Amino acid sequence: MNVLIVFAHPEPKSFNGAMFDTAVRELEAAGHTVATSDLYRMGFNPVSDRHNFTTLKDPDFLKLQAEETYASETGGFAPEVEAELRKLEACDLLILQFPMWWFGMPAILKGWIDRVMAMGRTYGYGSIYQTGKFRGKRAMLSLTTGGPEEAYRKGGFNGDIEAILRPVQRGVLEFLGFEVLAPQIHYGPVRAEPGQLRTWLANYAQRLQSIHTEAPVAVGQY
Numbered sequence: 001m002n003v004l005i006v007f008a009h010p011e012p013k014s015f016n017g018a019m020f021d022t023a024v025r026e027l028e029a030a031g032h033t034v035a036t037s038d039l040y041r042m043g044f045n046p047v048s049d050r051h052n053f054t055t056l057k058d059p060d061f062l063k064l065q066a067e068e069t070y071a072s073e074t075g076g077f078a079p080e081v082e083a084e085l086r087k088l089e090a091c092d093l094l095i096l097q098f099p100m101w102w103f104g105m106p107a108i109l110k111g112w113i114d115r116v117m118a119m120g121r122t123y124g125y126g127s128i129y130q131t132g133k134f135r136g137k138r139a140m141l142s143l144t145t146g147g148p149e150e151a152y153r154k155g156g157f158n159g160d161i162e163a164i165l166r167p168v169q170r171g172v173l174e175f176l177g178f179e180v181l182a183p184q185i186h187y188g189p190v191r192a193e194p195g196q197l198r199t200w201l202a203n204y205a206q207r208l209q210s211i212h213t214e215a216p217v218a219v220g221q222y
């Protein structure tokens, strides 16, 4: 497989950094080709605006989806967006590695999605969900939380993790046509014992050995 891992944590020595390093190492050792986007180290600009494009169809009024469609037709994406689009289009498996921030992704990763998941190139009229351009490819969220696991069950004080992840798993990944693998979630690594953290990393490494054979999960609809 060609795997793209998009990593969003400001500290490479964090537990998220260890998850990212583990995935690169294990997937390469298993014979896969791994591309990465380490967004903080790249200094990726998450702001989606006219700088996404080299030329504009309408310089007087910025309508992003219209410009994305135009850039898709004319090869008019800015180089940093075009480079990410090519990595995305080449992958068989997309992994997003991030800490949960405010029940969602860090802004740098949300911005990567805002800029790279462009209309025309990654979706369009008639090309969403089951007819999406990424059908046949798979995607997985790998994330950490601050809160403990019991807080993220139905009725827990933060609520159902599946519902919290649905905007990304359904609204982004399935919308684009990806089949979604079960998320890799590590709850509260900050309070975990070092031995527990090492076990989690080892279990993740083991999962990655056979991830190419995993079946997708139902992420639920609204």
Ligand SMILES: Cc1cc2nc3c(=O)[nH]c(=O)nc-3n(C[C@H](O)[C@H](O)[C@H](O)COP(=O)(O)OP(=O)(O)OC[C@H]3O[C@@H](n4cnc5c(N)ncnc54)[C@H](O)[C@@H]3O)c2cc1C
Residues within 6 Å of the ligand: 009, 013, 014, 015, 016, 017, 018, 099, 100, 101, 102, 103, 104, 144, 145, 146, 147, 189, 190, 191, 194, 197, 198, 201
């Ligand atoms: C802006 C913001 C918003 C937030 N919103 C939420 C929210 O909505 N919900 C929520 O639940 N939480 C929230 N949090 C908390 C956040 O999700 C957690 O702090 C984060 O997920 C912890 O992951 P980390 O990688 O940063 O952990 P770290 O603190 O980096 O790591 C935890 C431990 O792992 C150790 N470690 C690192 N590498 C290894 C290794 N190779 N082997 C063994 N141990 C290792 C580290 O030494 C450390 O002791 C928020 C945090 C911020 C900053």
